[in-house]
Amino acid sequence: MTSPDAARLKALDRDHYMHPFTDFKALGDEGSRLITAAHGVYIEDDEGRQILDAMAGLWCVNLGYGRQELVGAATRQLQQLPYYNSFFKTTHPPAAELADTLCGLAPGHINRVFFTGSGSEANDTVLRMVRRYWALKGQPEKQWIIARDNAYHGSTVAGMSLGGMAPMQAQGGPCVPGIAHIRQPYWFDEGREMSPEAFGKVCAEALEARIQALGPDKVAAFIAEPVQGAGGAIIPPESYWPAIKDVLSRYDILLVVDEVICGFGRLGEWFGSVHYDLEPDLMPIAKGLSSGYLPIGGVLVGDRVARTLIDDGGEFHHGFTYSGHPVCAAVALENLRLMKSESVVEQVRQVTGPYLAKRWKALERHPLIGEARSLGLIGALEIVADKATGARFDKSLKAGETCRDICFELGLVMRCCAWPR
């Protein structure tokens, strides 16, 4: 790309494009980076610089860039049937095939999927399905959904309400009512005075305490990611999920496991739920489903909820123009076929995940790193001012943002998670 054209595009961007999660004025002053191509694990900017994309786009390009098989699948489907809906008793081959393939990959009790265009729409669908389920069960008072502080479940009003990001909720509220938040299992930040084992149990006790406070007959569901992604790659202590499962089994509460980031190999299994031996009633998915090549998401629905919605529900008044979009579904199908045939998930579990873990842990020797943790292909470094006490830098120094910017300059995309809480 020639420089004058790059300058022109940057000016168009500055003048007309309102970017997501962006301080518009600051970006206008600084200007955007222009990314023009990508191959394998590298993105390329307008000056031809190769940058290692350790973020896989936004946690989504699971197969990497430039996979011509995905381009081919999209092209063929665009020629054959570029669009049709599945609203009025119609379907099309890619949606039906993808539904079957997904259910074959999901844990055995999951045999249905509802398609959406994104992870946020998937979580909107979750909210509606959960409340609809309890209404059909004759318990419409079961409305509360318990989520976690600092969680990210999307940016629609329902997604933002389920999420626990204070800065998001401070804008454009009020949030959807009937959603409560409990503490996250963030041992490094909140639990270092005890063992990770003990802390995991304390966090599960917080769930039980909240259920008791809200009234067990009023709590519909608990939603969480297996490993909290956008919140800071928060890998729970090993004791956490067994203790959470134990609490949920003592009350009649649905488990929603948000697999938008953890699904499709990131933790070395097809789903994070498999890694942690969870039996979710609902699993929102997106991102890696199509390796991000086209937008598609969905909710995998366990038999318990599906049976009630199917047998007792009548029409479910919910859906999107692009639910099960044929081209997106065709790309997702091809993506899953490639992941299977190339044993990508096994490779993460047996080779790349353990290798990353070994090399990652070595970074803990650095004076600024308080903890280096990883699981599968998710890793986090805790940046500290004082290694002995774990004390943070003053927020005004923007330590995380500075590291991120330096990495970018040196040719590495990574993510700074410095959410004000």
Ligand code: PXG
């Ligand atoms: N659930 C989870 C767990 C997510 O991470 C969504 C739902 C929403 O998906 P859509 O497709 O509507 O964006 C997400 C999205 C970041 C970042 O900076 C993470 C996401 C989105 C944007 C930025 O880490 N995750």
